[in-house]
Amino acid sequence: MHNLTKPLLAALIAVTALSACGQKPTEAAAMPTPQVSVASPLKQNVTDWDEFVGRFEASQHVDVRARAGGFIQAVHFKDGQVVKKGQLLFTLDSRPAQAALASAEADAAVARKAFERAEVLMKDQAISRQDFDQRRATLDVADAVLRARKLDVEFTRVTAPVSGTVSDRRVDAGNVISGGTSAADVLTTIVATDQVYFNFEASEAQLLKYQREAEKSGGKVEIKLQDESEYRWTGLVDFSDNAINNGSGAVRMRALVTNKDGFLKPGMFGRARVEGSSEYAALMIPDTAVVSQGAQKVAYVVAPNGTVGIKPLETGPIVDGLRVVRSGLSESDQVIVNGIQRAMPGATVEAKLTTITETAELEAVATKQE
DSSP states (O other), rough: HHHHHHHHHHHHHHHHHHHHHTOOOOOOOOOOOEEEEEEEEEEEEOOOOEEEEEEEEEEEEEEOOOSSSSSEEEEETTTTTEEEEEEEEEEEOOOOHHHHHHHHHHHHHHHHHHHHHHHHHHHOOSHHHHHHHHHHHHHHHHHHHHHHHHHHHHHEEOOSSEEHHHHHOOOOOEEEEESSSSSGEEEEEEEEEEEEEEEEEEEHHHHHHHHHHHHHHEEEEEEETTTTTSOOOOEEEEOSSSSSOOOTTEEEEEEEEEEEOHHHHHHHHOEEEEEOOOEEEEEEEEGOOEEETTEEEEEEEEEEBBBEEEEEEEEEEEEEEEEEESOOOOTTTTTEEOOOOGGOOOOOOEEEEEEEEESSSEEEEEEEEO
């Protein structure tokens, strides 16, 4: 009996081992629930802005020329100086003009006396009407020449036609100029810089929007230079061209910018943003919370039971680091703002509530969504 028991026990153990090898696990280990951060959209009053690249231009630009030729006697300004309207810039030698004026004065005096005698003779009918008219015409010509010679004397003083910043002088004292309207006759240039223009081009749709919003917003423009991070300069749109360019479909527009310290120079480039709407209340979320699905923009939201859903969005511009949502969300929606890559539509997630700040940063409040 003892000898038979051992083989039977061994066989039983072998069968038990084979059964254990073929046994399946009762249940796989459960996967952890993905964790995401959610926040309600931030409600804030915003204004839509359109951005452009443009260039500054002087509000006035004048080429200074002498109206009469002559010898330049003196230069009365320093290159780059700020001058006032009427300020003396150049002096020409006035002696030839003064001599011509003296001769014209003498001729005019003789013609006037001759006419006065003719008036007396005409009263006595001692002179014909023809002779009287001739002496009056001679006096008129002499007076006209006298006025011209007086102008020649005035033209020996070249003054600033406008207030502004003068360029460098093109000629020095001691040179002889002819006076004229050609480019070679320019003595210097003056640009008015207390107010400057900022020129840019806008599309037809933008022009229509600005015209409709002009009464509400006033066409406000903010500008920053290429080395500036903030929009430091402000102005108002004061001009739009009278026609749209047939080739580009754009229209030339201009903003008037105050430049009291003269820092802005004509020819500088700048980046401008134009107020494209009046202020309105908008919902805002971080731009990283907006997901592109083809041409459509969507946001992932979490329901009270933890299920992930999708909401199509109509988005606007970025303001203060946050994306404006024109439609598609409500204030009560819990938008996934962190951990989107771990969320799948229809799946269940563990949501942690956060707060969207105006600087587009997230502050965890360690509060679980119920």
